[in-house]
Amino acid sequence: MKEKGYIPQRTQVKLMMGGVISLGKLLIKNPGDIKILRQMEPLKERYIRPQMAYDLPKYKDGMKYCDSEEKYLRPTLYCNCRAPEVIALANELGAYKKSDREFAEAAFHFVKEKLPLEILPFNEVEVTFRRGTGTCFHLITAFIALCRAAGIKARYKMFAMNMIQAWYDSTIDVDPVVKKWYDSMGYFMLEGEGEVYVDGKWTVAHVGPKAERQAAAGISVTKFGEDSIGVWFFALPGTTMRMESLPYGLAAMVGFAKKLAPGSMERVNVSIQNQIEMGRKIIEEAGGVEAYDKQARKKKGPKQPKMDLNGRKEIIFRE
């Protein structure tokens, strides 16, 4: 269990403890919030899950998949990469026909553009594919499961973040309670990305946001291999973790939040759909995703230099 990374890493335990304590304080200080949290105000827009953007292919006997027990290839918590739905979809996306990079890119585009974000409790990855929506961790898991089914190593990268202002406004600011939570929690909310091992290198895949949501925030559309850090989020220094599996605590937290604040969750989901709609118009006006992206990249400014963290022989680590 520990080997697979189900037990949260120390960094995460620390972050979670901080989150639980400040959340507890917030609720003790504002007991009234629980009431607001638990009910959705009437007359407000309700959340309607968008229609699934794809048809799930049927699993057929004899479809090829990876049955290795090697680290980063085997099933992990909520990520059963051998579920029939996963295998069928991986095959449809070209597993074992395309090169690893081509397949990873196809899986990346599929998850990023076909599965919109919806805040809901954790579930097995095949359920995510049957529903067609999920939190960023559902979506990363979906991407990782597809890659593993195709025999390509994949893992999670998690970090605590600072959001860019535009996203803060639409995701957090809509709900006064969520905003209070966010401010009080700070280190508590984790974001993530997928990482896949192609051409001898771990390559990042930020599958969370659809192009529309990125357009709504006025930022460029992340491509396969492009990091969200520095564009979309700013990772709080020292909080980045890489792991084979989602750890136990994370799922419990989302479940708890859902029990405590179904209303807030619904409002966030409504806001996400509105963002997607807004982004769709922006992209249309710009003349398509590519044209929009070109504009946004100009605004983003010069590229960040790449730094490979090569050791320097003059620095000696002595313990």
Next chain:
Amino acid sequence: MIEQGYDVYIKKLDECLNNYIPPRDTWTPVDEALYKPKDLYRIPLKEAEELQFKSIKFAFNHHYTNNKFYQGFCKENNVFPDDIKTSGDLAKIPIIPDGFFKDYPRGKEFATWLGNIYTGDLPEIVIKHSAPTYDQVIDAFNDAGLIVSYSSGTSGRHTFVPRDQRTFFLSEYAIAKSVVSMIYPLWDHNMSGYLLMPNPNKTNIYAGKVCSVYFDAIRDVSVAIDREITTELIKLTMGGRRGLKSKMVRFFSKRTSQKMIDDIIKWLERHEKTKENIVFVGAPFILYFVMEKLKKQGRSFDFGGRGAVGTGGGWKIHENIRLSVADFRKEVKDVLGIPEKHCLDVYGMVEGNGWMVQCPEGHYLHVPYSYYKPIVLDDEFEQVGYGESGRFAFLDSAALSYPGFITTGDKVKLLEHCPVCDRPGPVLEPEVKRVVGTEMRGCAEEMRTMMTGDIGR
């Protein structure tokens, strides 16, 4: 005050700062551009353009050759040393976005990251901890003879920059010469100074660190903040995490803060009786609190022309109160009796070694254009001409230990000439603001958060 010619005046400063100036036979074009001109703000334009071109081209070659990540960045941008042939080509030099210096890992990787930013060979650096903190990594670098310093945003993300001794000397000498030439003829080695900053030996915040030159330029300097200031301390006092430890720091801070203000007032009383020149250097908000206390007591001083104030850092006093530089000057005149022409603001940052100092005549921020090229970028990061406001960026040849070609998050307006005085070079309009959407920053800002908590409430 004995009237003396400017040349004699600045020669005296060079004598005080003799240790900072490398031997003449080892001078590079960068040293030529900084140490040779007698007044960095009065170099004839044509001469300055040549100094600027030579020094920046030299620095660009140096980083391209000796810094792996910067070389990779240039190759990606398709710019090579041979492309820089004339002054006009300087615009091609790839500029590093400021966020780059804020995106750093933790622990051992942080040490490696710092090492990779560094241009050239490092001295031997020994890291003794298995999971070193930021402060421990910085200490290890500094024990090896480097000067790693930082600044920070209110979010707690610092900008870390490694300097070698030569770059640090360039930077220190530059700030001293810049300020001393602007306050001509007031400076004198025998004057008394008050540093409104942490003791340079007890902090790695750059604005504090660079002030160590103050102790060589002036014989008698008192220091306002004498305790250790670490990244951990800044994190604790920035709010967010509230625990016993943090409360203790705040309590400690309240008592020492009040004592600090009383000490400064006593110092003023003592110097009122002498005929010596006095100069305050540092964070405006400390002097602001001193003046507020004096006003409450209905007191004032009259130092007149023998007093001067040099400020730097943020101008936010409390959460919602932003002090304007002009209001501050007026208050200094009313409460301390120091004329506005002796109250000059300095604009600089941890990533750079160019110091923009206000001229006494018009309080515009003059740029040291012989070794440092100011650039303004629009929303799409294209360079714009004089008179338009935009994001500030610079090509700084004095940065030898890291590539000093950097954009900032500051919004400025660059003018070709000062509208008021006759110094020939470019100026920035006095109020520098943050570009909308980027975080607040300023060194004084950090200290403000640390100390205002309890002062005067």
